[in-house]
Amino acid sequence: DIQMTQSPSTLSASVGDRVTITCRASQSIVKWLAWYQQKPGKAPKLLIYRSSSLESGVPSRFSGSGSGTEFTLTISSLQPDDFATYYCQQYHSYWTFGQGTKVEIK
Amino acid sequence: EVQLVESGGHLVQPGRSLRLSCTASGFSFGDYGLSWVRQAPGKGLEWVAFIRSKAYGGTTDYASSVEGRFTISREDSKTIAYLQMNSLKTEDTGVYFCTRAVRVLASNYYYYLDVWGKGTPVTVSS
Numbered sequence: 585d586i587q588m589t590q591s592p593s594t595l596s597a598s599v600g601d602r603v604t605i606t607c608r609a610s611q612s613i614v615k616w617l618a619w620y621q622q623k624p625g626k627a628p629k630l631l632i633y634r635s636s637s638l639e640s641g642v643p644s645r646f647s648g649s650g651s652g653t654e655f656t657l658t659i660s661s662l663q664p665d666d667f668a669t670y671y672c673q674q675y676h677s678y679w680t681f682g683q684g685t686k687v688e689i690k
Numbered sequence: 691e692v693q694l695v696e697s698g699g700h701l702v703q704p705g706r707s708l709r710l711s712c713t714a715s716g717f718s719f720g721d722y723g724l725s726w727v728r729q730a731p732g733k734g735l736e737w738v739a740f741i742r743s744k745a746y747g748g749t750t751d752y753a754s755s756v757e758g759r760f761t762i763s764r765e766d767s768k769t770i771a772y773l774q775m776n777s778l779k780t781e782d783t784g785v786y787f788c789t790r791a792v793r794v795l796a797s798n799y800y801y802y803l804d805v806w807g808k809g810t811p812v813t814v815s816s
Contacts, residue, residue, distance in 0.1 A: 585754075614796075616800050616802075618802050618803070620735075622735075626808075627787055627806040627807060627808050627809055628735065628787070628806055629806070630802075630803070630804050630805075630806075633792075633802045633804070634794070634802070639804065671734065671735055673735070673803070675800050675801060675802050675803075676800065678737060678740075678751060678753075679725070679727075679737035679740075679803070680737065681734055681735040681736070681737070682734070683734050684734050684735075
């Protein structure tokens, strides 16, 4: 099974900050990686697929990069609506999620 | 509007069975794969089961934690997917999300999960 490891687990930031979350796969997943945002009591929302493709309707301040085993999600200027938990997910072999990164207000 | 609505979740005793439903609208249901993902209270996301479209065999895959106990199926004429859960355990407790799976052709076939329902809660407890 492919394991996904995110870091950090929690991130404290302020509105306007540039935020980067890292995701590492236990083996190469090429570019088959997605990022999701989840708010409490809500379903996850797809932000990025194929490592760097922005889902329709998602603000351009979100971007993704990486290939192989190392990936990043960047929020260029954190907005109040962005405080949430973020998950990476590989879909190279079945589907596995990272443990999540909670972005909280500093 | 593309929508998935789950139903059927409730409190059930260990060892019993439960069937969840996922009703879809706003897209060509039969053209897509479908998946179930669950989330235990206060925990992360765990993929549970997947079914391909009939065009790609309608075949299924399961997480090892539910293999042999859960069965995913679909009824394209009604735009509904199901998750039959048997021999339930306390560790099956959580919110169950139905998701749409988009097929991508590269060197192989890959599916990412784009649309999610709001989820239905399942509690397994005596």
